[in-house]
Amino acid sequence: MAAARGNPRILAFVCSWHPMAAADNAGADGRSYGTATAIVPVDCAGVVSAAAILRAFSSDVDGVLIAACGSGDCHYSNGNESCERVVQETRDLMGLAGLAPQRLRLDLSSDVDGGRFVALLDEFAVELAGLNGRAGRERPAPSRSAGKKPAKASKAKATARKKPAKAKRAATKKTATGKRTSRKKSVAAGKKPAKASKAKAAARKKPAARAKRKR
Amino acid sequence: MFEKAIRETKAYYCLECGICTGSCPVSRLNPQYSPRIMVERALLDDDETMLSEREVWDCLTCGTCSARCPSTVDFNEFTRAMRIGARESGFEGVDTHAGILRALMELEARRRGRRDISWVADDLRVSSRGKVLFFTGCLPYYGVVFSELGVDTVGMANSTIRLMNACGVRPVVSRDERCCGHDLYWTGDRDSFKKLARKNLKMIEESGARTVVFACPECYAMFSQIYPKFVGKIGFDMMHISEFLVSHVESGRLSFGEKESRVTYQDPCRLGRFLGVYEEPRALLGSVPGLELAEMPRVRSEALCCGSSAWVGCTRINKSIQLERLSEAADTGATTLVTSCPKCNIHLSCAAKDKDTDGGIEISFLTDVLSDALAGGTES
Numbered sequence: 240m241a242a243a244r245g246n247p248r249i250l251a252f253v254c255s256w257h258p259m260a261a262a263d264n265a266g267a268d269g270r271s272y273g274t275a276t277a278i279v280p281v282d283c284a285g286v287v288s289a290a291a292i293l294r295a296f297s298s299d300v301d302g303v304l305i306a307a308c309g310s311g312d313c314h315y316s317n318g319n320e321s322c323e324r325v326v327q328e329t330r331d332l333m334g335l336a337g338l339a340p341q342r343l344r345l346d347l348s349s350d351v352d353g354g355r356f357v358a359l360l361d362e363f364a365v366e367l368a369g370l371n372g373r374a375g376r377e378r379p380a381p382s383r384s385a386g387k388k389p390a391k392a393s394k395a396k397a398t399a400r401k402k403p404a405k406a407k408r409a410a411t412k413k414t415a416t417g418k419r420t421s422r423k424k425s426v427a428a429g430k431k432p433a434k435a436s437k438a439k440a441a442a443r444k445k446p447a448a449r450a451k452r453k454r
Numbered sequence: 455m456f457e458k459a460i461r462e463t464k465a466y467y468c469l470e471c472g473i474c475t476g477s478c479p480v481s482r483l484n485p486q487y488s489p490r491i492m493v494e495r496a497l498l499d500d501d502e503t504m505l506s507e508r509e510v511w512d513c514l515t516c517g518t519c520s521a522r523c524p525s526t527v528d529f530n531e532f533t534r535a536m537r538i539g540a541r542e543s544g545f546e547g548v549d550t551h552a553g554i555l556r557a558l559m560e561l562e563a564r565r566r567g568r569r570d571i572s573w574v575a576d577d578l579r580v581s582s583r584g585k586v587l588f589f590t591g592c593l594p595y596y597g598v599v600f601s602e603l604g605v606d607t608v609g610m611a612n613s614t615i616r617l618m619n620a621c622g623v624r625p626v627v628s629r630d631e632r633c634c635g636h637d638l639y640w641t642g643d644r645d646s647f648k649k650l651a652r653k654n655l656k657m658i659e660e661s662g663a664r665t666v667v668f669a670c671p672e673c674y675a676m677f678s679q680i681y682p683k684f685v686g687k688i689g690f691d692m693m694h695i696s697e698f699l700v701s702h703v704e705s706g707r708l709s710f711g712e713k714e715s716r717v718t719y720q721d722p723c724r725l726g727r728f729l730g731v732y733e734e735p736r737a738l739l740g741s742v743p744g745l746e747l748a749e750m751p752r753v754r755s756e757a758l759c760c761g762s763s764a765w766v767g768c769t770r771i772n773k774s775i776q777l778e779r780l781s782e783a784a785d786t787g788a789t790t791l792v793t794s795c796p797k798c799n800i801h802l803s804c805a806a807k808d809k810d811t812d813g814g815i816e817i818s819f820l821t822d823v824l825s826d827a828l829a830g831g832t833e834s
Contacts, residue, residue, distance in 0.1 A: 288553065289552070294561075331598045332598050336558065336595075
């Protein structure tokens, strides 16, 4: 379940080796996590730069999670170690800029258990909701089932929800296939799935859907 | 498209004499880059193709060309207009340091939140409200980003406060300060720059400061020359730390102890060509007993730029300019190259590290040198 207070926006940079397997398993198991969580698969956690993390915070993300492979398990030998250095440097900069360093979390694990991955996101969401600032101002939103349609949703509601999800999947897929998408684009794509043109069009056509989404 | 820029920068006065290209430190090393040809192409309405070219981002905005131009064409502003156009057309320069500094500036422009000022050394006296404000700029951030270079920018900020304390001034160091927006301005990001400018002016107004002291010439140049263009008259005095200290040395409130050393001084583009502050840093160095100043061949308005600006583009060309300057400094026989701009310090230190100069010249910040000399001096 998502955080009790609000639904913090989390951007998760997930290494495409062990951690992404865990995320995939979470989807396969039908586990759910906060609707405002966007997963950006990266080739290795070592490619996540301090600039990418800071840009995420510029774009009103509440927290950034970096899921890297466990110690000694990096496919590229030391990507997770260099990621640790980047995270430390970024935390120092965040502290100076007045952003709580807890908003940036690094998870080093080679566990591919989907349950652990979702628990990690939920725990992070709870921590973010407890921090002062944006996280507390979020409107409550229902949690989305990973890979499943909400069972009792009306048709209009389903359209409004499904489209952004699709848009987000498309955005993440693009990165996963190895196409060189800039980090900035990934952040934008991950952050605002609801702004995809199709979803917008659907919302325009059905005022009922728009009203419900606004709520 | 560039009509306005051509009119405002007086580019139509261009005589095509080529003094700009002959003066340009980049053109010397990269024949592809020529300020004269760029102005000419803009005048011949060839804008669109120019915007996508790398050369748009090559200018160091050092101002050497404009200082020598017989028609006083403002090539810096011309470059900025091109960069705004390039950004609007979807082209960007290559950010140095993996874009971390740009990301920080954008973060400061967009997010609320107060800076942490725990970096101020415990023995220093600062306040939250007062008549004199010390604008720290990005010095605390650079301390994290450039720690590997051995450039202690936090130390620079602390030595500045130490000197101000020695003058009997307890400066305001505000938690609501933001980056001055210099780099965003010169790379054509108008919106973020304006946001930063507004936040800074509000912060100063709220602090009650009548005088703002800068350790970074870029911040000083932005506040005194660029901010008024966007916000009108500014209601407080501004001065560089060297100007502030000189007045206290002259009045006898500040003096330094003996320090045997032979130093040379790098004129930063912003402090020198932009603001015309050449003598104050030299007067300060001259006021330290035992400190001998050896000048490089190119000084004051002829000084060579430190080779990079606005955290955009750092290539072989930039490195060559930096190494050229370092060898000029070493040739003076000085043991220390003193700069009064944190960025000159960073850029030249980076080049010195790359060059792996054993026994090469040491690079120091003006306030660090003076603060060291203070230890033996008499404090008022």
